[in-house]
Amino acid sequence: MTDTITIDRPADRVALITLTRPKALNALNLQVMREITAATAELDRDPDIGAIVITGSERAFAAGADIKEMAPQTFSDVYAADWFAGWDALSRVRTPLIAAVAGYALGGGCELAMMCDLLIAADTAKFGQPEITLGVIPGMGGSQRLTRAIGKAKAMDLCLTGRTIDAHEAERAGLVSRVVPAAALLEEATGVATKIASMSRPAARMVKEAVNRAFESSLTEGLLFERRLFHSTFATHDQKEGMAAFTEKRPPTFRHA
Numbered sequence: 001m002t003d004t005i006t007i008d009r010p011a012d013r014v015a016l017i018t019l020t021r022p023k024a025l026n027a028l029n030l031q032v033m034r035e036i037t038a039a040t041a042e043l044d045r046d047p048d049i050g051a052i053v054i055t056g057s058e059r060a061f062a063a064g065a066d067i068k069e070m071a072p073q074t075f076s077d078v079y080a081a082d083w084f085a086g087w088d089a090l091s092r093v094r095t096p097l098i099a100a101v102a103g104y105a106l107g108g109g110c111e112l113a114m115m116c117d118l119l120i121a122a123d124t125a126k127f128g129q130p131e132i133t134l135g136v137i138p139g140m141g142g143s144q145r146l147t148r149a150i151g152k153a154k155a156m157d158l159c160l161t162g163r164t165i166d167a168h169e170a171e172r173a174g175l176v177s178r179v180v181p182a183a184a185l186l187e188e189a190t191g192v193a194t195k196i197a198s199m200s201r202p203a204a205r206m207v208k209e210a211v212n213r214a215f216e217s218s219l220t221e222g223l224l225f226e227r228r229l230f231h232s233t234f235a236t237h238d239q240k241e242g243m244a245a246f247t248e249k250r251p252p253t254f255r256h257a
């Protein structure tokens with residue numbers, strides 16, 4: 001039972017999580033965090049799911065952490081509860097995550113999108129880290145993931161001035177992988193998710209693990225990690241099937257194992 005999100009299966013092997021707090025522009029309160037992390041953890045255990053799309057509404061992916069919930073908190077409150085640490089659970093999801101962003105993705109909304117592996121933006125999307133305008137700073141990874149995604153110059157610009165960028169600037173900066181007309185956003189995201197979910201499940205998970213390792217390791221360590229994962233794909237049925245299918249000039253039938 002969820003109040004702040006809905007969970008659907010729009011296509012074979014694909015799950016869609018939609019934020020449903022439109023009146024608050026999908027502001028991320030603690031309940032949203034609990035529901036998204038619980039839903040993604042459960043979907044991650046489902047062998048019939050190969051990709052998860054997270055989306056909001058036409059007007060807002062999410063306009064940030066819930067300012068009304070945060071406003072009365074003291075340092076002792078947020079420190080004791082380790083406010084926002086619960087979102088780390090999303091980083092432990094091994095299934096590829098796709099953010100389909102229309103409208104505002106501000107503060108925690110931009111940070112939630114960046115916790116996903118791939119960002120697809122509608123031409124209406126607006127990204128920003130406006131926390132500084134509230135007298136705080138990003139608290140769900142903005143200063144770290146945005147810097148890794150778009151570099152120091154633009155990350156400083158966004159985090160220090162609080163300005164927002166549109167979908168095209170976000171694409172040029174490397175934050176999003178594709179921009180599509182708003183009306184086509186879900187179709188595009190579901191199509192990408194279906195494509196990913198049709199690949200060998202262990203291979204897709206290893207790609208995710210290897211690319212993410214690039215942010216955590218030296219080049220030598222990362223290359224070694226990638227090579228060892230590559231070697232281990234030869235233990236899967238899907239490697240045998242994928243290469244046999246190529247040789248026999250037919251599409252592969254992956255067992256996802």
Ligand code: CO8
Nearest residue numbers: 023024025027063064065066067068106107108130138139
């Ligand atoms: N939190 C709570 N409610 C929100 C939020 C939010 N982040 N954003 C919008 N809402 C609510 C509004 O209060 C309003 O509710 P109501 O109708 O009850 O007044 C409703 O959504 C609609 O919003 P607006 O009337 O403001 O709509 P507009 O179209 O005029 O403006 C904006 C849209 C520009 C998106 C505007 O709502 C806005 O600026 N929102 C706040 C954006 C923001 O600053 N986000 C960052 C939040 S801070 C954060 O994410 C991380 C903080 C890390 C702190 C670390 C602490 C430990």
